[in-house]
Amino acid sequence: MGWGDLGVYGEPSRETPNLDRMAAQGMLFPNFYTASPLCSPSRAALLTGRLPIRNGFYTTNAQARNAYTPQEVVGGIPDTELLLPALLKRAGYVSKIVGKWHLGHRPQFHPLKHGFDEWFGSPNCHFGPYDNKARPNIPVYRDWEMVGRFYEEFPINPKTGEANLTQIYLQEALIFIKKQQAAQRPFFLYWAIDATHAPVYASRPFLGTSQRGRYGDAVREIDDSVGKILDLLQDLKMTENTFVFFTSDNGAALISAPRQGGSNGPFLCGKQTTFEGGMREPAIVWWPGRIPAGQVSHQLGSIMDLFTTSLSLAGLELPSDRVIDGLDLLPAMLQGRLMDRPIFYYRGNTLMAVTLGQYKAHFWTWTNSWEEFRQGIDFCPGQNVSGVTTHTQEEHTKLPLIFHLGRDPGERYPLSFASTEYLSALRRITPVVQQHQEALVPGQPQLNVCNQAVMNWAPPGCEKLGKCLTPPESVPEKCSWPH
Amino acid sequence: MGWGDLGVYGEPSRETPNLDRMAAQGMLFPNFYTASPLCSPSRAALLTGRLPIRNGFYTTNAQARNAYTPQEVVGGIPDTELLLPALLKRAGYVSKIVGKWHLGHRPQFHPLKHGFDEWFGSPNCHFGPYDNKARPNIPVYRDWEMVGRFYEEFPINPKTGEANLTQIYLQEALIFIKKQQAAQRPFFLYWAIDATHAPVYASRPFLGTSQRGRYGDAVREIDDSVGKILDLLQDLKMTENTFVFFTSDNGAALISAPRQGGSNGPFLCGKQTTFEGGMREPAIVWWPGRIPAGQVSHQLGSIMDLFTTSLSLAGLELPSDRVIDGLDLLPAMLQGRLMDRPIFYYRGNTLMAVTLGQYKAHFWTWTNSWEEFRQGIDFCPGQNVSGVTTHTQEEHTKLPLIFHLGRDPGERYPLSFASTEYLSALRRITPVVQQHQEALVPGQPQLNVCNQAVMNWAPPGCEKLGKCLTPPESVPEKCSWPH
Numbered sequence: 001m002g003w004g005d006l007g008v009y010g011e012p013s014r015e016t017p018n019l020d021r022m023a024a025q026g027m028l029f030p031n032f033y034t035a036s037p038l039c040s041p042s043r044a045a046l047l048t049g050r051l052p053i054r055n056g057f058y059t060t061n062a063q064a065r066n067a068y069t070p071q072e073v074v075g076g077i078p079d080t081e082l083l084l085p086a087l088l089k090r091a092g093y094v095s096k097i098v099g100k101w102h103l104g105h106r107p108q109f110h111p112l113k114h115g116f117d118e119w120f121g122s123p124n125c126h127f128g129p130y131d132n133k134a135r136p137n138i139p140v141y142r143d144w145e146m147v148g149r150f151y152e153e154f155p156i157n158p159k160t161g162e163a164n165l166t167q168i169y170l171q172e173a174l175i176f177i178k179k180q181q182a183a184q185r186p187f188f189l190y191w192a193i194d195a196t197h198a199p200v201y202a203s204r205p206f207l208g209t210s211q212r213g214r215y216g217d218a219v220r221e222i223d224d225s226v227g228k229i230l231d232l233l234q235d236l237k238m239t240e241n242t243f244v245f246f247t248s249d250n251g252a253a254l255i256s257a258p259r260q261g262g263s264n265g266p267f268l269c270g271k272q273t274t275f276e277g278g279m280r281e282p283a284i285v286w287w288p289g290r291i292p293a294g295q296v297s298h299q300l301g302s303i304m305d306l307f308t309t310s311l312s313l314a315g316l317e318l319p320s321d322r323v324i325d326g327l328d329l330l331p332a333m334l335q336g337r338l339m340d341r342p343i344f345y346y347r348g349n350t351l352m353a354v355t356l357g358q359y360k361a362h363f364w365t366w367t368n369s370w371e372e373f374r375q376g377i378d379f380c381p382g383q384n385v386s387g388v389t390t391h392t393q394e395e396h397t398k399l400p401l402i403f404h405l406g407r408d409p410g411e412r413y414p415l416s417f418a419s420t421e422y423l424s425a426l427r428r429i430t431p432v433v434q435q436h437q438e439a440l441v442p443g444q445p446q447l448n449v450c451n452q453a454v455m456n457w458a459p460p461g462c463e464k465l466g467k468c469l470t471p472p473e474s475v476p477e478k479c480s481w482p483h
Numbered sequence: 484m485g486w487g488d489l490g491v492y493g494e495p496s497r498e499t500p501n502l503d504r505m506a507a508q509g510m511l512f513p514n515f516y517t518a519s520p521l522c523s524p525s526r527a528a529l530l531t532g533r534l535p536i537r538n539g540f541y542t543t544n545a546q547a548r549n550a551y552t553p554q555e556v557v558g559g560i561p562d563t564e565l566l567l568p569a570l571l572k573r574a575g576y577v578s579k580i581v582g583k584w585h586l587g588h589r590p591q592f593h594p595l596k597h598g599f600d601e602w603f604g605s606p607n608c609h610f611g612p613y614d615n616k617a618r619p620n621i622p623v624y625r626d627w628e629m630v631g632r633f634y635e636e637f638p639i640n641p642k643t644g645e646a647n648l649t650q651i652y653l654q655e656a657l658i659f660i661k662k663q664q665a666a667q668r669p670f671f672l673y674w675a676i677d678a679t680h681a682p683v684y685a686s687r688p689f690l691g692t693s694q695r696g697r698y699g700d701a702v703r704e705i706d707d708s709v710g711k712i713l714d715l716l717q718d719l720k721m722t723e724n725t726f727v728f729f730t731s732d733n734g735a736a737l738i739s740a741p742r743q744g745g746s747n748g749p750f751l752c753g754k755q756t757t758f759e760g761g762m763r764e765p766a767i768v769w770w771p772g773r774i775p776a777g778q779v780s781h782q783l784g785s786i787m788d789l790f791t792t793s794l795s796l797a798g799l800e801l802p803s804d805r806v807i808d809g810l811d812l813l814p815a816m817l818q819g820r821l822m823d824r825p826i827f828y829y830r831g832n833t834l835m836a837v838t839l840g841q842y843k844a845h846f847w848t849w850t851n852s853w854e855e856f857r858q859g860i861d862f863c864p865g866q867n868v869s870g871v872t873t874h875t876q877e878e879h880t881k882l883p884l885i886f887h888l889g890r891d892p893g894e895r896y897p898l899s900f901a902s903t904e905y906l907s908a909l910r911r912i913t914p915v916v917q918q919h920q921e922a923l924v925p926g927q928p929q930l931n932v933c934n935q936a937v938m939n940w941a942p943p944g945c946e947k948l949g950k951c952l953t954p955p956e957s958v959p960e961k962c963s964w965p966h
Contacts, residue, residue, distance in 0.1 A: 004493065004748075004749055007779070008493075009493045010487065010491075010492045010493015010494075010748050010749070011493075011749075012513045012514065012748075012749070012888075012892050013513070013781070013889055014511075014513060014779045014781075024507075028497075030495045030496070030497060031495070210889070211781075211841060211889035211890075212889050212890050213887075213889065213890040215890075216889070216890070257891075257895070257896070258887070258890040258891040258895070258896050259890065263749055263892075265493050265495075265748065265749055266487055266493070266494075266495070266746055266748055266749060268865070296490070296497045298496070298497075298694075358694060381895050381896075382751070382866055382867065382868045382893060382895035383865055383866055383867070384865065384866070384867040385865040404696075404741070405495075406496055406693070406694035406695050406696065406699070407694075407695050407696040407698075407699070407741040407742065408740075408741040409495050409746075410865060412740075412741070412864050412865035413740070413741050413864075
């Protein structure tokens with residue numbers, strides 16, 4: 001989902017009354033960022049509070065490549081990483097993930113091995129349908145075992161886009177909340193729905209209801225579901241003790257627009273890029289009675305802050321044996337404070353850009369290769385900023401392109417290199433980047449090796465269902481990450 | 484001001500708390516249009532309820548040209564046009580215009596000759612400073628006589644952007660409202676501020692306060708002033724009988740961005756063009772107790788509707804001797820009704836495009852000429868939609884380019900000519916356009932002739948001030964409208 005997909009962020013059809021109400025009753029963050037322009041690394045960052053370059057969710061196979069966890073990826077979240085649910089358990093929290101995990105699909109990466117107590121959802125994206133010969137359909141798990149596969153037990157109609165998954169995910173969320181409330185147990189629910197990821201889907205009552213086409217139908221169903229979750233919290237009188245945050249893992253995939261992709265509002269490009277459209281996200285916090293209603297915070301926020309903020313809320317200490325990139329946002333949320341902090345934009349192991357205050361410096365610019373672009377793969381459709389949305393990897397490490405995001409949120413007008421404004425922005429940014437890079441110890445890259453044999457051929461539980469498939473011969477190879 | 488300049492429309496810095504509150508207490512129109520991508524014709528359309536092609540605010544000097552009323556224009560609003568204040572007078576309304584008139588600056592076009600009872604403001608844009616030799620500085624009028632000139636008695640500091648004009652305009656508005664309230668007279672106030680028009684300006688308390696630069700300072704001062712006007716209406720307990728509407732006369736001038744131009748949000752291009760960025764406008768109606776709070780109307784609205792709606796509010800009949808393009812929006816505002824109607828997009832006398840429902844058909848595409856573009860005049864900076872943002876005038880009258888504005892508000896993906904969706908949209912649009920064009924009787928074009936002698940050399944009242952200048956010889960010539 002993109003920054004511009006919510007009414008409260010200016011989507012013209014304004015079809016998100018529940019998320020807009022969530023913002024009206026809570027606090028909106030217009031300057032909130034994910035940690036990667038791609039799904040898996042963002043989610044790993046959310047759950048570890050650490051940049052993908054630290055937690056291993058990146059590739060070194062080629063310069064500045066976006067990598068994720070399709071079925072053939074061998075890696076996943078390392079055992080050495082401490083995940084939010086595992087830490088929250090120390091304070092008595094029960095944790096559930098509903099929806100897409102995406103931190104690795106092989107047994108050792110299973111969410112219940114990393115702190116979650118319950119899981120309903122899939123390890124990978126709902127791409128497909130597959131033939132179960134060259135590629136198996138993605139399994140859907142309940143806890144330790146698969147309970148079916150997408151396009152089989154969990155149908156997604158590729159033609160109509162009909163699927164009941166968001167409704168199923170919603171029920172999973174509501175039941176989990178009720179159960180914890182009944183047991184008076186503190187809980188962490190990670191509701192990781194994926195209906196706005198191509199192929200986008202919605203259930204029948206929502207199909208065809210949006211002015212925005214099928215993508216909008218999916219947004220409307222998510223919005224409706226968020227409303228139902230908030231309503232339940234209100235009905236159960238749990239609002240005072242429940243902290244709710246809504247955000248997205250990357251900008252709208254403009255490559256799938258207009259039928260399968262959303263809107264990044266006034267921002268440049270989308271998913272796969274380190275322009276604002278790729279990494280600035282909708283973000284709303286809701287905690288009636290604690291966080292004042294109708295506020296807007298211009299704090300630069302990161303998805304990794306949710307890790308740190310959650311630990312803070314639970315009265316837990318941060319792990320002291322590792323670098324945590326997330327910030328505790330409670331001072332911003334409760335006292336309206338603004339904390340100075342950088343936002344780093346990576347592709348793979350390449351630091352593409354950094355934002356500090358209102359200034360964003362690009363050290364590398366790239367959208368995708370000419371070769372891909374000529375095949376019609378366009379991450380910036382209709383947009384073209386000369387020297388910025390480049391199709392060759394352009395290095396600017398010596399003299400970064402700097403934009404003022406307040407005056408120029410669309411990254412269209414680089415500051416003049418000769419201006420005092422440029423020089424003073426550069427003088428602020430340089431030491432922050434230097435410090436970051438000097439102290440950086442990259443994690444073991446997890447997304448370098450692929451192997452057809454590791455795909456979801458025979459997930460645990462497949463025997464009971466009679467749905468085990470035979471894997472091909474194990475042939476590890478370098479994953480190919482074209483962009 | 485552009486669609487994307489208000490927080491409620493998704494401006495990331497969210498610096499318009501008063502306009503956002505106006506929307507929260509009133510009704511927001513995300514699909515509201517001006518009648519021309521340029522100032523003078525839009526304002527003439529607002530006050531006559533008629534398209535510029537009818538009321539004469541266009542040129543036939545060349546194909547598809549945007550014309551307005553600089554000092555050297557000979558024409559202005561014809562006496563045959565019926566203006567809103569003149570009609571409202573029949574119901575006992577007192578009318579005042581504060582700010583930019585722009586419907587002609589020669590004596591016969593004076594606002595007080597066209598129904599207004601009071602005026603404080605200027606006949607033309609606050610361009611300048613001029614040397615009073617080749618061009619005089621623009622006068623500022625109080626009612627029938629000039630009381631000074633911009634950059635002289637009414638300073639605008641070209642370097643710092645400091646000017647007190649919005650504060651003066653605000654005081655004019657507040658005093659007028661108080662006076663009518665004291666006298667218990669119904670009134671029409673046309674508060675036509677222009678601080679966001681380049682050269683943008685703000686008063687000292689607002690300068691440097693915006694995250695968006697000087698343009699943002701101007702927006703903040705306008706927003707603050709709107710808040711003060713609404714507060715006064717509330718303090719005087721006038722809200723139940725006062726209908727307030729906020730909108731703009733054209734999209735943000737991206738050619739002046741980022742320092743002097745604003746944002747059109749997710750829309751294509753800006754001022755001067757008939758893409759959405761040029762003509763879709765912020766629009767908020769506020770009438771507490773009558774129009775329900777926090778509503779959004781997807782009615783296709785037009786600036787000309789304010790004419791018709793105002794007459795309806797005053798219990799007056801529409802003139803029956805002429806075509807009125809404006810619609811009465813009260814059913815949309817009071818009962819949430821949606822009325823089917825077209826929006827026509829003109830440049831000069833050329834019908835460039837039409838929107839009907841969610842479909843927009845372009846009969847002509849053009850931004851500006853290659854010659855201008857190569858000189859750096861860019862109405863679509865950073866945007867380039869192949870075959871759409873053209874620099875040659877491309878005719879599509881036989882087979883218009885059609886966009887679905889719900890799925891594709893940025894006009895990036897024309898529907899396939901072969902699709903059933905295209906054909907059915909075209910079938911709906913064709914008769915509407917045909918009917919419009921067959922019935923159309925263009926007015927006498929007012930913006931064809933220019934003459935240095937008609938500039939503001941010696942406006943009425945100049946003698947008292949000792950500020951009369953000597954006009955040059957009268958040499959009427961065809962105005963040159965390059966785009």
